[in-house]
Amino acid sequence: MTHRTLPQLLFEKADKEGREVAFRQKNLGIWKEWTWHKYYREVESLALGFQEEFSIQAGDRIGIIGDNRPHWIVTELAAQSIGAVPVGIYQDASPDAMAHCLHECEPRILVVEDQEQVDKLLDIIDSFPTIESILFYNEKGLRSYSHDKLMDLKNVQSIGRTRASEDPSFFEHQIQKVKPLDIAFITFTSGVTRHPKAATFTHTNLIQTALSIHEVDPVKADDDYLSFLSLAWICEQVMAVGLSLTRGMTINFPEEPSTILNDLREIGPHLIQAPPRTFENIWTRFQIRMNDSTRLKKKIYTLTESGIEKNARAKLSNRSVSFLSKISYSLNDFFMYSAIRDHLGLSRLRRAYVTGGRLNKDAFEFFQGLGVNVKQTYGTVETTGYASIQRDHEWSAEGAGKPLPGLSMSIASRGEIQVEGLQVFAGYFGGHPVTEFSTGDYGKILDSGEIEIRGRMEERLALDSTDGRSSSEIETELRKSHYLQEALVFGEGRSYLTAMVTIHRASVGRWAEKNQISYTSYRDLTMNPEVIELIRDQVVEMMASLPEESRIKRFVILPEELRLSDGEMTSTQKTVRRTVEKNYKRYLAALYNDGGQFDTLSNLYSEQTNEGEIVPVILLDRSQGVA
DSSP: OTTSOHHHHHHHHHHHHTTSEEEEEEETTEEEEEEHHHHHHHHHHHHHHHHHHHOOOTTOEEEEESSSOHHHHHHHHHHHHTTOEEEEEOTTOOHHHHHHHHHHHOOSEEEEOSHHHHHHHHHHGGGOTTOOEEEESOOTTTTTOOOTTEEEHHHHHHHHHHHHHHOTTHHHHHHTTOOTTSEEEEEEOOOSSSSOOEEEEEHHHHHHHHHHHHHHSOOOTTOEEEOOSOTTSHHHHIIIIIIHHHHOOEEEEOSSGGGHHHHHHHHOOSEEEEOHHHHHHHHHHHHHHHHTSOHHHHHHHHHHHHHHHHHHHHHHTTOOOOHHHHHHHHHHIIIIIHHHHHHHTOTTOSEEEEOSSOOOHHHHHHHHHTTOOEEEEEOOGGGTTOSEEOOTTOOOSSOOOEEOTTEEEEEOGGGEEEEEETTSOOEETTSOOOSEEEEEEEEEEOTTSOEEEEEEGGGBOOOGGGTTOBHHHHHHHHTTSTTEEEEEEEOTTSSSEEEEEEEOHHHHHHHHHHTTOOOSSHHHHHHOHHHHHHHHHHHHHHHTTSOGGGSEEEEEEOSSOOOTTTTSBOTTSOBOHHHHHHHTHHHHHHHTOOOSEEETTTTEEEEEOTTSOEEEEEESSGGGGOO
């Protein structure tokens, strides 16, 4: 299939399986189906409308902004069909981030979902004279808007339908002109360590990555997939576009981001992918629910949890289990595990990919023990999202699987991971083509062939005592606690390790209520002495699994949750370290300042900052408080 393009695959699907379901979109509580034939006709009308109304040429860029909807993918395929290049822009990007993306790729047209995106763009549109029009496909709230660059997408499609009726075979001939090595998509890197870059991908990149995943984990035409991660993310492109067009699985779109969990239960997909924090949040919410249940249910769950742990350990160590253990697991699965999976919407799930990072060991074992086939993966934007996936029966919490077929991975100097193959992206926009890529991550290849990721090269802690650990490895250990949401570890060039953490609002809030601790805000919780003691105990417990020299010695609880709007988080739920350091530089200074006042009763080192704010630094080693 790599000798074909995505629009050509769509044409074949519509021609051979036109009545089969390609999409489902939930609207007002009802799932509405799109057949492959409808999908194709919608793409045809929009592509021809682009040509007729805007004279779009090969190589022109068309930006797309919005939640996951059929129209998002229709716009993408329409652009590709005429040789134009769709540019995925995250719908929750701030105006500044959006402006950066527009400056980098200079689109002629923007296709957006609704009023929210239109409002953002109208504030900055005058700075981008190359943008000729903003097309919207949800008119709610926009009927009274009057702007010469605003236009309803339906009007463009109407123009395209007229063109199609005049020459029914024109579009079919048009898509045959597109070549596999043409640029098919542009998206932006996460910007965790530097400003986001525009990465380009060919049709071959997306198709080959999808086929390689299918070779490892076969996908069926009647499989269901729930698409809830931004379509601007390359991993979502591989699933919702690549695997959909190559294997025919049905893509289901939730009604709203807030309804994802309910929609997950209704669809019961066969395949999902999500960042570690999504799985960790499901795990944490489940634990909260169990802790709030009746005494009898708690007792039953405690017994069940023991079985889950035993099953997980047996699976992950590839140990054979006794006949009695198998009987016990089968009974538990029938009476408890299956009900839990069904409640979580995972009853039909064959595999769940952890993307964009490593799921912590406790959460990984919870899902595996429950019978959910969670798999650690590794990849970067530049490897078209996926470079390695764990094989069935080769699970481990620490590893990231073996390389995908067609991709080779090697370890360069200082442990940096390098990749080469058809999945490697075409290069950064405006730059030179590439065939191999140095990832900026470091790790090692185990004797089994599995890759083990340690972290980013710049995250290597320059402490002789840390045994080459990265800050991200220690952060993953901290996030095992249900009471911690985010963690950032520091220590480069220092004599000891420290951390900034944020608390899990729901977990800590529920704990405070049960302990009759009143509070009015998140900040109140972070400053409460009993909460501080709780978090200190949690950090001590999480650090116990690490060697003494790799444990943090001090930490602070940040007074606010990290926010996407402040540039502290990416749209793919990664922490932007440089922004957090900048926003909380006084806290970082306090962690390494020994001039404050130590309170031996509370284990706090209360540090006075230059701005007059008191930063409570929590000590894990009381002797450090003695100046």
